[in-house]
Amino acid sequence: MSVLLFRRFKDQIVTMSLRGILVGVLILSAGLLGILLLKSAPMISDFPLSKLIFSAAWNPWKGQFGLSAFIVASLGVAIIALIFASPVSLLAALYLSECANRRLRNALRLPIDILAGVPSVVFGLVGVIVIIPSVSILSRLCGRDTTGYSILSGGILLAIMIMPYILSLSLEVLLSLPAEAREAAIALGATRWETVRHVVLKRSVVGLVAAVVLGFARAFGETIAVMMVVGNVAKIPHSAFDPAYPLPALIANNFGELMSIPRFDSALFLAALVLMIIVGIFSLAAQAVLHHIGRI
């Protein structure tokens, strides 16, 4: 009897500690957001939000902390990345789900996973070696002489980085469709293109959009690689060949000199908060869709 009691007791203890750790992790996550809010609070209370988010005047030495140039730059590189990456990744995912057999799919998992896991500094290095000179040549062809450090280079590099990510997410969405739907269309004599257009895309469009949105969120927050090719000039870019200064690069480049300028540290924490909120909103919406579909 006492053995049974002891086993029960042990089980109770373990159950409590497991639940405790899970709740602890959740509290920790809430705490992280709280710390960001706390650190950027001086900024938010001293300046109206319009001066912070919608102003492009960034002169920390004069007490001007407008973040809009950085937000626009981040949006710019992320949108360029999406324009390049999403058609290619979606088409490749369609090939793997509609045409390839299981063997090919499994064989390609390794290179795709590895590509997704390549450290961002390595992407940045490849960007400096390959993309920068190419974009420089391209700009000369377009009649503008630039070094190549530009929003376009950042976008192209990000496109490469998020391709495997969008590919594997959308492949999961496509593979979760029941085979009967496709078979019905094929039995009616539809070609592969017609099946994809009228059946596969119609039924999976929400999930595919979610996959693309997650790619966008990933691109928006990417730091080191973008920083190496984007030029880091704090002005709103007017063309794709202009340099820009995305939010993550702002944080990464300036964190060292926190103490010398009043309020500067709080401005950088506000930048981190803005970054976290924008990425958070997009990925929350997309993840909610994917969870609803039952991918997970």
Added chain:
Amino acid sequence: MRNRKMKDALFYWTMLGSLAFILAVFSVILIVVFSKGFPALRWSLIFQLPKSGYYLGQDGGVANAILGTLYLSSGAVLVSIILALPAAIALQKDYTSPRFAQFTRLILDVLWGTPSIVYGAIGFAIMVYLGIRASLLGGIFALSLVMLPLMIRSMDEVIRIVPEELRETPLALGSTRFEMVRAVLLKQAFPGILTAVLLALGRGIGDAASVLFTAGFTDNLPGSLMDPVASLPLAVFFQIGSPLKEVQQRAYASAMILLFLILVINIVSRILEKRFTRHTIR
């Protein structure tokens, strides 16, 4: 009819072309890094600490950064395992209501996608509050924040797919939940858990943004948890920024070492997964 077939063929070749393009990009990255890195690779680069004037082209290597990265990421992996495994088990329906579990999974997936520079900034804020300088401890802390959500979620996924019958059998025989978890869930999910750990390790080795201001950078090896520590991604980053050709060459070689580590981890995890999956019941 001919028109429809042509459309189909066009579609087919665009799809195939896209896939080929992605694989070509993958090969170009490998080729560029290895062809630029290999000629600059020396034994001294791997095994020596940077000597004085290293960043001006003098002798030495990046052993400080290689070992530093291994310290940082293995430390963070240890911390994360201790928290992630219990949290992943607690997410199972044996321990939590499905609603709460779904909500937690959603939150963790969002945290997984949070940029690591944000974790770096938060880690730095906490360190300032506690009075800790940029150090191995701070780096491990920030890196654990990055790893934790991805480790919990990937462990959760592999534990969740253990078949219902296998869970119910020991319970029906009178075992407690904990005994069932230990004897069935952990055994069955072991290959997947291993993969999750290696995935997190790979992410930790390659992550630069979170350790940028939390771990610092130094030419020496850390003597204690409170000393600053170098890391390989940052070593690549700082060297590529140099105007000197010799130093840039070393950036290429360091990047090659970094990429090589990631390749090895990926391939090893694939092999281990295959080997251990043989011993699980399907």
